[in-house]
Amino acid sequence: MDRSNTYKKPAxxxxxxxxxxxxxxxxxxxxxxxxxLSHQTGQRHVEELFPMxxxxxxxxxCPASELDGIVVDIGPxxxxxxxxxxxxxxxMAYGLSKVVIPITGTVVLAEALKQxxxxxxxxxxxxxxxxxxxITVLDVRRGEVAFEMSSSVLHNSTIQNDRSEYIDTSFxxxxxxxxxxxxxxxxxxxxxxLQIATPELFSQYLKKITGxxxxxxxxxxxxxxxxxxxxxxxxxxxxxxxxxxYRDVIERDFKETSDFVRDHLIICDEPNVPPVDVLxxxxxxxxxxxxxxxxxxxxxxxxxxxxxxxxxWKGATAKP
Numbered sequence: 001m002d003r004s005n006t007y008k009k010p011a012x013x014x015x016x017x018x019x020x021x022x023x024x025x026x027x028x029x030x031x032x033x034x035x036x037l038s039h040q041t042g043q044r045h046v047e048e049l050f051p052m053x054x055x056x057x058x059x060x061x062c063p064a065s066e067l068d069g070i071v072v073d074i075g076p077x078x079x080x081x082x083x084x085x086x087x088x089x090x091x092m093a094y095g096l097s098k099v100v101i102p103i104t105g106t107v108v109l110a111e112a113l114k115q116x117x118x119x120x121x122x123x124x125x126x127x128x129x130x131x132x133x134x135i136t137v138l139d140v141r142r143g144e145v146a147f148e149m150s151s152s153v154l155h156n157s158t159i160q161n162d163r164s165e166y167i168d169t170s171f172x173x174x175x176x177x178x179x180x181x182x183x184x185x186x187x188x189x190x191x192x193x194l195q196i197a198t199p200e201l202f203s204q205y206l207k208k209i210t211g212x213x214x215x216x217x218x219x220x221x222x223x224x225x226x227x228x229x230x231x232x233x234x235x236x237x238x239x240x241x242x243x244x245x246y247r248d249v250i251e252r253d254f255k256e257t258s259d260f261v262r263d264h265l266i267i268c269d270e271p272n273v274p275p276v277d278v279l280x281x282x283x284x285x286x287x288x289x290x291x292x293x294x295x296x297x298x299x300x301x302x303x304x305x306x307x308x309x310x311x312x313w314k315g316a317t318a319k320p
Contacts, residue, residue: 011068011287014053014092015280017273018085019077019105020138020241023048024276027060028284034060036277045084053088067098069292071283073274074102075301076138076146076194082300090295099292101283104301106148106194106240108274108282109136113239114152115278116268131234133209137202137242138273145202145242146303148194149209196303199246203253210236210265239268 010030017024017038023045024038037052057064072089075082093100113134137147197205213234243250247267254262286292 015071020273093295137240
């Protein structure tokens with residue numbers, strides 16, 4: 001059943017983020033952020049989350065009874081924090097007879113990084129579109145990182161008041177994209193696959209990715225001088241808590257690479273966790289599309305066998 005476009009009034013949603021070292025919550029009404037709170041915590045996710053939600057609902061003037069759904073980060077992330085957020089979302093949704101909008105933290109962080117790249121590099125996007133490969137890297141402890149790659153075309157669009165508008169066109173939805181390039185990204189770079197690895201293996205994987213892109217771009221340019229400009233202009237953007245913690249590993253591995261490679265690699269220190277306002281923003285879009293579930297169907301994304309056996313669901317995992 002198609003549930004999209006069936007909701008007529010602005011939806012009020014509560015977003016919960018506890019999958020990282022940060023506890024955060026936000027309330028949105030349609031596209032408007034009514035308020036958000038966040039706090040970096042150690043092992044106090046339970047103690048801090050519910051008082052934070054109570055304070056947020058009170059300060060935004062949005063009683064829980066007026067909520068239309070609960071948005072929650074389902075991972076990957078810290079084992080305990082992840083379970084706290086999902087349990088809270090389920091309890092509230094059950095109690096209010098509402099739905100849950102589950103979203104992975106890597107998707108949220110990827111969107112936040114795209115917005116940051118657009119804001120920080122508008123000059124780069126002024127005349128040509130940029131093929132941007134976003135790699136979100138989250139620290140999941142035990143000497144491992146979880147990461148996911150997504151590809152987009154970012155470009156400027158000048159509208160009536162002469163301000164720049166953020167445009168993000170995914171390859172799968174872009175009618176102007178080059179089929180060869182789309183196939184290359186999916187086949188060779190495994191875009192959209194959530195993976196787990198040691199920092200050293202991830203760094204080697206990142207070097208392999210940049211090398212493959214350079215080779216592909218050189219072949220495209222040599223074959224077709226009239227190829228769309230975005231196929232010749234690309235950036236690899238990496239960011240997240242895993243990068244912050246293990247940045248020295250990546251910088252060491254890339255120290256001997258060419259200036260050309262380093263010029264096309266952007267390492268972002270911020271944001272390093274999925275921002276709760278972006279989680280809420282994406283949650284609203286999903287809710288409008290009808291991408292929500294009943295509370296009983298919400299499962300955490302675990303990438304380790306031990307975590308999965310400890311009580312939930314095992315997500316896709318593939319070490320490079």
